Amino acid sequence: MKxxxxxxxxxxxYWNGAATYYRGMIRALSExxxxxxxxxxxxxxxQDHRDLDAPDWCKVVVYQANADALSDVAAAARDADIVIKxxxxxxxDDDLFELLIKHRSSRSLLLFWDVDAPATLAELAASPEHPLHRQLAQTDLVLTYGGGDPVVRGYRSFGVMDCVPIYNALDPRDHHPVASQLEFTADLSFLGNRLPDREARVERFFLDVARQLPQRRFLLGGSGWEGKPMPSNVSAIGHIRTADHNAFNCSPLAVLNISRESMASTGFSPATRVFEAAGAAACLITDDWAGLDLFLEEGEEVLKARDGNDVAELLAGLTPDHARxxxxxARRRVLAEHTYQVRAAEFDAVIRDRFDRRTAEAAE
Incomplete structure (x- = not known):
């Protein structure tokens, strides 16, 4: 199917946290x-910061950010069996969705794939006139980056009956142990762009910990942190290319996951870095959020922190042997249960079921 x-x-x-999710899912679906x-x-x-060459498992069309180009690429939806916005x-975004609704064929499935469901649901609740309300009514299925039952209930409250979370995962060909690199050596490292609903949590779970442990070294990767006041034992190194993610994860004593506020509040929303770090056999410390036990076992495969004090205590007591x-x-668990091949099979089952239901409905 196309x-x-x-x-x-x-x-x-670059400023695109969903990139590795798209890559993993699409590559596995192509297979x-x-x-x-x-x-x-x-x-x-x-496009000035590309870190992936055009792959052989997916055709990529880059279009100019103008109305004519938008109309041209949206028209291509008429030839697809599945159209995903x-x-x-x-x-x-709103104009694109309208054009896709216009151009899709009657035989195709139209999907909305939400990679930030908590934020989208909050926006829908705050804006009854938002175009997405109308667009969702013409959509066959909503998929989400995560969020579990809370997100499914949220979408159903807006009249969406088919909503399925397809969680983050890893591709073991891309995320795996490598030799440590001196430039990424630290006691605790965190990778994440500076965003409004993340910054306060980075203060609490990372920067405050660095202040408590001045003898330890901390490494901060991600865009937007320039000009942010930081303790002297924190090195902010900017955007990390995906090709360097394994080394970034393998070089420190431990890697920290800090969810955005909306993701932490909703729960059931593991970030890509959770699985990428685990795939690299990194010792992961994560902030506390509902649903963690569905993915990794606390104390055995991941360490959980309720606040910065917990992070500091965990880090102070962590030995290299225990971290390994x-x-x-964690690596054994994610390779068994949380690869993009597993997620692609879930997608495939959902899509085939939806086509089967459509066929049955047409025959009635």
Whole structure:
């Protein structure tokens, strides 16, 4: 089946946290026989910061951020069996969705794939006139990056009956142990862009910990932290190319996951870095959120912290041997249960069920 997939970017992870999710899912779906074209706009300087060459498992179309180009790429939806509009494409999202609804064929499935469901649901609740309300009514299925039952209930409250979470995962070909690198050596490292609903949590779970443990070294990766006041034992090194994620995860004593406020409040929303770090056999310390035990076992495969004091205590008592044991157990778990091949099979089952239901309804 042919998929026309409209998202933020497959080729660049610059200010684009969904990049590795898209890459893992689409590559695994291509291996199941799906023929996929990914459409991304030339916006936010992402094309100037590409960290993936055009792959052989997906055709990528980069279009200019203007109305004519948007209309042209949306028209391609008429030839697809499955049309996917992701959230946060980056240029004229509402207009794009309207055009896709217009151009899709009657035989196709139209999906909305939400990679930031808690934020989307909050926006829908705050704005009864938001175009997405009307667009969802013409959508066959909503998929989400995570969120579990709370997100499913949220979408159903807006009249969406088919909502299925497809969680983050890893591709073991991309995320695996490598030799440590001196430039990424630290006691605790965190990778995440500076965002409004994350910054306060980074203060509590990371920067305050650095202040408590001045003898330890901390490494902060991600865009937007320039000019942020930090303790002297914190090194902010900017954007980390996806090719360097393994070394970033393998070099420190421990890696920290800090969820955005909306994701932490909703729960059931593990970030890509959770699985990428585990795939690299890193010792992961994560903030506390509902549903963690569905993915990794606390104390055995991951360490959990309620606040910065917990992070400091865990780090102070962590030995290299214990860190390696936790990382090894986490890697075994994610390779068994949380690969993109597993997620692609879930997608495939949902899609085939939806087509079967449509066929049965047409025969009645």
């Amino acid at each position: 998929i026309a997939f409209y998202g933020s970017s497959l080729l660049s992870s 199941l026989g799906y023929e996929i074209t990914f459409y991304e706009s030339d916006a936010f300087e992402r 992701a959230s946060g494409c980056g240029y004229a 044991e936790i990382g090894a157990r």
